Amino acid sequence: MQNILSPQETSLAKKAAYLVLSHFDKSYRWFTRITRGAQQRFEKGNWKETQLASRERINIYEQSLSDAVAEIYHLTSVHKKDDVFWQELKKIFALQLEGHPQFELAETFFNSVIGRIFKHRKIDDDMMFVHPSRCFLPGQDRDKVINSFDTTTTVREMYEAIFKTYRYNIPFEDYERDLQNLEDALRARLSTSQLASVQAVEILKPTFFRGKAAYLIGRICMPDETLPFVIAMRRYNAPNMFVDALLTDRKDLSVIFGFARSYFMADTQNPAEVAAFLQELLPNKKNFELYMALGHYKHGKTVFYRNFLSHLETSEDHFEAAPGIRGLVMMVFHLPSYGVVFKIIKDEFAESKKITRQHVKDCYKLVKMSDRIGRMADTHEYVNFRFPLDRIAPELIEELKETCASSLEFTENELVIKHMYIERKMTPLNLYLQQETDEDKVTNALDELGMCIKQIAMANIFPGDMLHKNFGITRHGRVIFYDYDEICLMNERNFRALPKSDDPYAIDTLSVGPSDVFPEQFEHFIVGKRKFKDILKNLHGDLMTQEYWRNVQIKCERGDVQHFTPYAANKRFKRD
Structure with missing residues (x-):
């Protein structure tokens, strides 16, 4: 006999569902208010406020979730309620989402509430939206998110129409020059017949x-192909x-949405x-990556x-240890056919x-x-993440038990990892340099390594352990720290400065404080082979000086x- 809630319990479930949706709507209004303020911050050049707004927007979700719970x-x-109550709560919540413009984000918020209550131990589609409640059909609200521009006019007139639609409370440095640059660039890209x-x-x-830049993102539609059409403003x-x-x-x-x-x-x-429109432009990007790029990182998860x-x-295929040198802090594994790595402390x-x-x-x-x-x-943090045991290589199970047993929980059919991070898969730079025989690509990778370290430092972060095994290289040849x-x-x-000694590795330990760093030593640690060291020093020798840091x-x-x-420097328009 099927369990049925009493009228009182049903009423309680309705109140709880309304409460959760109210907190989600409040959270999204807060998210929108910060996002909408980006244009004014850009116009006024309030870059520090831009960084603070980014941090605040990330924190919104956890604050709203805590309030709802x-x-x-x-x-x-809550712990006196049986599963029937929570199943009914989900059904009522799903009905409330009928016609909701952010229904998919609201489902994720609901999942987070249930996950918090049950400490992420009940990943059950009867109680949570493990699968979405409905199928989203791209294009049904397309007119709400795009502007279409007349292409029967001249190229210049089309650009003028674009900038009449997208207006900013800040003058152009040279509007006529910018229009001409845009027209010339499009004519160089497309033939007359195109x-x-x-x-x-x-x-x-x-x-x-984002940062000090603003982008208009769209596409050019032709009978036989569709091209991205992105106007980058600074x-x-x-x-x-x-x-x-x-x-x-x-x-x-793709790099812009990296x-x-x-x-x-x-x-x-x-x-x-x-997100659907962007995926049409970037078919190689996963849908979750695009949601994350829009700031909806929880729904992206x-x-x-x-x-x-x-x-x-x-x-x-089976999960196995990730290729590369084993880390001292993280145990890293992957599924060879899938584009992420799993990292456990x-x-x-x-x-x-x-x-x-x-x-x-x-x-x-x-x-x-x-x-x-x-x-x-x-990186994306997960708790109580489940893996099917029959898909995990026995060697990996043994290594996990040896290195991070406290994070593991085994059931009859699953391995539950209590806490871990997920990150996009890249080729470890040390492996790339071992395998690559093209001298130009090696030089480019080492140049990228130096630029990566410098740019991270300019973003106010000291990378610490700069061994090249801690960097990856993407399919676009870009070096990323991970x-x-x-x-x-x-x-x-x-x-x-390094204390003077005949031994380059020797330091007078009595004169070294816990926060002291000696840039002259970096050449001995960042890369191993003498050939690589010489290339890196030639390209970025200033990294090895205290003055630079x-x-x-x-x-x-x-x-x-x-x-x-x-994007590449050769894509940028020339300015006086």
Whole structure:
């Protein structure tokens, strides 16, 4: 006989469902208010406020979730309710979402409430939205998120129409020059016949703000192909703005939406439709990556988990230890056919690592809250994540037991990992340099390594352990840092000249403080082979000097906010 809730319990479930949705709606209004303010911060050049707003927006979710859970506990004795109550609560909540413009985000918020109450131990589709409650059909609200521009006019008139639609309370540095640059760039990209065949130019309604840049993101529609159409705009400290580039290659757009960059501020009430449009432009990007790029990183985690479950059903390979040198702090494994790695904090660290488990967590949180400037991989924290035991290589199970047993829980059919991080998979730089025979690619990788270290420092983070095994290289040849257990803010280190000695590895330990760093030693540690050392020193020899690091400290203390352009320098328009 099926259990049925009493009228009183049903009424209570309705109140709880309404309460959860109310907190989600309040959270999204808060999220929108911060996002909408990005344009004014861009116009006024309030770069420090831009960074603070980014951190505040990340914190919104946890604050709203805590408030919702607290009210649920105040409403009822949650642990006295059986599963039937929570199943009914989910059904009522799903009915409330009918016609809701952010229904998919609201489902994730509901999942977070249930997860918090049950400490993420009940991953059950009867009680949570493990699978979405409905199928989203892209295009049904397309008119709410795009502007279409007339292509029967001249190219210049089309651009003029775009800038009449997208208006900013800040003058252009040279409007006529920018229009001419844009026209020339489009004519250089498309032949006369292609230009004549353009059926539509569609641009997403929200401007995408990040750092000191703003992007109009859209596409050029032709009978046989569709190209990205991205107008990149910039500001310096002067009271004006300028068009920096026209980007029409998917590779450029992919880098702009890269996993090592901070989240965009793009104001929309229809995030599912925006994400769907972006995926049409970037078919190689996963849907969860695009939600994360829009700042909806919690929902991105939900979509990732769904994608992960789907991949398990359509693959047969086994989880195994990730390639590369074993880390001293993290145990890292992967599924060869899937594009992420799973990282677990080890139970014990090598003696050389004078840190704690909480310190490691704090470091990963610091990166989450910082401007990752395209050089630090985004990581996503999970608790009680489940893996099918029959898909895990026996050697990996043994290694996990040896290195991080306290984070493991075994059931009859599953391995539950109590706490871990997920990160995009990259080729470890040390492996890349061992295998690559093209001298130009090796030189480019080492140049990228030096630039990566420098840009992270300019973002006010000292990378700490700069061994090249702690960096990865993407398919676009970009070097990204991904090992955060020794990072800190720049002002937390004292950069000193190396005490004189005949032995380059010897230091008078009596004169060394715990925060002292000796840049002259970096050449011995960053890369191993003499050939690689010489290339790195030739390209970035200033990294091995205390003067360089002290100058960066001064800029960070002054509060200078840096901007690093995500596309190649040769794509930028020339300015006087």
